[in-house]
Amino acid sequence: MFAKFLNLNPEKQDRILNAALKEFAQKGYQNASTNEIVKEAEISKGLLFHYFKNKKDLYLFLHNHFLDIFMEEIHKKINWSEKDIFERYRDIARLKFEVYQKYPEMFNFIKNVFTEDAAEVKVDMDRRKQEILSKGYKDLFGDIDTSKFKEGIDVERAINIIFWTMEGFSNRYHNKLDALQLELINIDELIAEMEFYSEVLRQGFYK
Amino acid sequence: MFAKFLNLNPEKQDRILNAALKEFAQKGYQNASTNEIVKEAEISKGLLFHYFKNKKDLYLFLHNHFLDIFMEEIHKKINWSEKDIFERYRDIARLKFEVYQKYPEMFNFIKNVFTEDAAEVKVDMDRRKQEILSKGYKDLFGDIDTSKFKEGIDVERAINIIFWTMEGFSNRYHNKLDALQLELINIDELIAEMEFYSEVLRQGFYK
Amino acid sequence: MFAKFLNLNPEKQDRILNAALKEFAQKGYQNASTNEIVKEAEISKGLLFHYFKNKKDLYLFLHNHFLDIFMEEIHKKINWSEKDIFERYRDIARLKFEVYQKYPEMFNFIKNVFTEDAAEVKVDMDRRKQEILSKGYKDLFGDIDTSKFKEGIDVERAINIIFWTMEGFSNRYHNKLDALQLELINIDELIAEMEFYSEVLRQGFYK
Amino acid sequence: MFAKFLNLNPEKQDRILNAALKEFAQKGYQNASTNEIVKEAEISKGLLFHYFKNKKDLYLFLHNHFLDIFMEEIHKKINWSEKDIFERYRDIARLKFEVYQKYPEMFNFIKNVFTEDAAEVKVDMDRRKQEILSKGYKDLFGDIDTSKFKEGIDVERAINIIFWTMEGFSNRYHNKLDALQLELINIDELIAEMEFYSEVLRQGFYK
DNA sequence: CATGAATGAGATTTCATTCAT
């Protein structure tokens, strides 16, 4: 399917990928302009459609591509021997924000799968959302140590609560930065604040 | 600003409002077509731009308008004498899903403030998001009874956790319905499941 | 459907119609360029699509329009009291070639219904072809005097033979003109030559 | 001119020829895509244009090629000792429809010379049409027995009438099949119906 | 001989907005 593209010299591949990434990340699927992409990538209009049969295919390819890169990064850098859910979360959060610092556009682009509502790609993205949530979840938290939870507590639901708390906290942090138009995250400060929430939850749920 | 529009005969106001609501809710800001709106509202193109100087203004006006209606609804129907946070949440959740059942388009439209990424309206929507979250929060949960929480717990953060849990749970429910292409919500079932989460949280946070 | 267009001031209607007619007649459906049409008609690109929702609709409208004009012309100018099939044919042929002289593009355009094979309009044109052939035939030759034919002859088939002969003759004449790149027809010469064929057929089929 | 191509190994020649035939027959000159042709023939874009300097040349070459094949077939299979024009026509008609059954694409392609109106090839095709009609005619009917015609009849014109009748009949049959979306021809039924027309003509023109 | 990446003009269609009436 995309063999043609992958045979291309890597420098040009990169130019195309990054141009598309930037455009989609900033404007969303619908608003992104293939014209802008080719201009930024410095290729001809025809060439883009030589490699990707239409805008949708390009978008879907990009999504796979960068998600793969992101997941690889995660799997390499997480300390998998640490089984405590709060420690694990801290590692993941730190990594996530590091990636965001380094590749904000890539991060935004991937994140957009959760908000993209252009009819054309909605179905594919919805499927993807489900996969990421369920598979991603099992991958990342399937092996945590549940023996630390209080007797009598509904562990599965407690884990969901932890999950939602961490997500909620991250999002609020993100929003705050957006609102302040800041791009620089103080990751240590973030992790410290996160730790307070972990503490509250530990108090409530752990023995 | 919109005085001209508000002087218009109410029946025509309604036609315009509902046509625009439907279009924006279904297609998002960018994708919504003013052509479709005037066709549905049975007015001329010129008239729409006579009342609203551009598409963006129309969108912003609509948002204020329907959010006001929604908040009014909430304030009228909530039992404000109940000060327990979980009870309060249950009331709000029930109301939210009732509104969704009854006016899914209005609901979707308002909700879109959180996902809209069309460059033109993004800044305004981001500001709005902050307002809703902080002001809405204080409005709805400013008076709850904090004496029920365990001694030594960080109540403010605990409340945030409760908030994110309820939001996370609602969203997951919504997504599940979307994925199953269902439109009908069994509200009692939803509330019952929500109660389980409340129970876990009560166990952890309440005396 | 096309009410919008028909309300337009006639001078501009004409400019659009003639520009489109010319383009379609010369290049066929597929090859005709809406860009050329708007340029020739001196209107903006958008306006064409304000009146006709797409290229296909424009084509179909044009076809109806000019065919109507053509049929009206025929019905007005034929001497309907003459019931002899050969006389009737002579009248029609003369008229046809007069129209061709006067409006060669209109003529070519209508004729193209029989050769148009662009997938998009083929189905509609095929239906039309059937209609024209069967209805047109009945209209034009439904009332001829069959008592002149020899006893024992299969009149229906004889009429078909006359029909095909006249068509074949006309086409050959047309082709010859095309090949010689002539535009001017000597109609009297044509009719005279046609008369020879009528004579052969009369000899064979009439009492 | 096409020497290069004819030196190519026959299997590849065939792949190219058939791919082009199919594409042109199905879509007409203008609509046919050289992209599709190379894909179907499994050759590179460059190679096609190495052998044929452009699309038009390919089309013209194809036309010669398949017409030659078709004419050869005719000359081999007709019973040239039968000099009665109706018998000869029956043979030719039968053969034509047999070829159509067997190679509908080749048939359609050749036939298209009569309807092709893409500006680029129109002139060449018009010239070709004349050649086929006049030369083909002499080839096929130059030796028929004219002594069977009635005294006093204009034999040359009578033959034209027979010709147009048979063509007209064939075309009507074809159109009927197209309209019914049938692909299968009942050749015997067709010949039987044709015989009725022959009978009417014999009655009129033969002694 | 053979490849296939590259071109870029040109295709149809949409759209928010304006303005004369």
Next chain:
DNA sequence: TATGAATGAAATCTCATTCAT
């Protein structure tokens, strides 16, 4: 107030043809 004709830039995508390798 109200109309709806008019605009034209911008959108996505196609296509025959070239050329360096």
